Amino acid sequence: MLDEIAAVPTKLSVNLNAVAFLRNRRDMPWPNVVDIARLVLDAGAHGITVHPRPDQRHIRFSDVHDLAALIVSEYPEAEFNVEGYPSPDFLDLAMASKAHQVTLVPDDPSQSTSDHGWQVEKDHDLLYRAIGALHANGQRVSLFVDVRAADVLAAGGVGADRVEFYTGPFAALFERSDHVQELGQLREAAHAARQAGHNAQPGLRGLTMNAGHDLTLSNLPALKETVPDLAEVSIGHGITADALVMGFPEAVRRYLQVLS
Structure with missing residues (x-):
């Protein structure tokens, strides 16, 4: 029998890649990624996510440093999440x-x-080395995983602190009202996360759960009902699309209402 878990508020981390991509279409300094970060944090978002890629086609390496400085100097209670492939660079x-x-x-x-x-x-070996280096630097590590119990359990074994469920397939099926099976897989993966051994901190059981990809105001309620103890969602494309209509502050407030 799968867990019966009490719901908790889920934190919202706003991914700014889409903002940076729009900026990079022209040789202009706007929209300014740091200014948008201020907007969403002032509106109540719990953190900022960026995913710098080697070609810097959206988030630039300089953006990472600028946003890190913003969090430290102006929003010390907010969280900064950096995503990427664990290459040396x-x-x-x-x-x-x-x-x-x-x-x-x-x-x-x-x-x-x-x-x-x-x-x-x-x-395993690539992830084990990367996680060890990041832990030695005092940083929490989350692994982006498909909604499969086996990968969730393996994430605990390799030393991750969290898993982030890849919700793209769920979101695509949700649009076709054909997502019941995917919700069942999410329940099973969440159960595995709660049961996973945690090698990084001996004696502690369970992996904290995040989720991200193609999440929207429409599909978040079903996700939250299925994984009521979801710690954090990272949302970029959907919230940016909504912000084009209602502005970032209002979009953030709407997502926070759904996640509370």
Whole structure:
């Protein structure tokens, strides 16, 4: 029998990649990524997420440093989450940023966006080394995983602090009202996360759960009902699309209402 878990408020981390992508279409300094970060944090968002890629096609390496400085100087209670593939260059950038959370994703540099999670057992050695280095730097590590119990359990075994469920398939099926099976897989994966052994902190059981990709005001309620103890969602494309209509502050407030 799967867990019966009390609901908790889920934190909102706003991904600014889409904002940076719009800025980079022209040789202009706007929209200013730091100014948008202030807008969403002032509206109540709990943190900021960025995913710098090697070609800097949206978030630039300089943005990572600028946003890290903003959090430290103006929003010390907010969290900074940096996502990326654990190449030496990315790990150096993530560690220098002192991001509170580093989310490791298995992206190929040519991908337009994340479209799958880690095969954790296959990539065990790479992940174990990266997680060890980030822990030594005092940073929390989340692994981007498909909604599969086996990968969730393996994430606990490799030393991750959290998992981030890749919710792209759920979101696509939700649009077709064909997501019941995916919700069942989410329940099973969440159960596995709660039961996972945690090698990084001996004696502590369970992996904290995040989620991200194609989440919207429409599909978040079903996700929250299925995983009521979801700690954090990272949302970029959906909230940016909504912000084009209602502005970022109002969009943030609407997402916070759904997540509370």
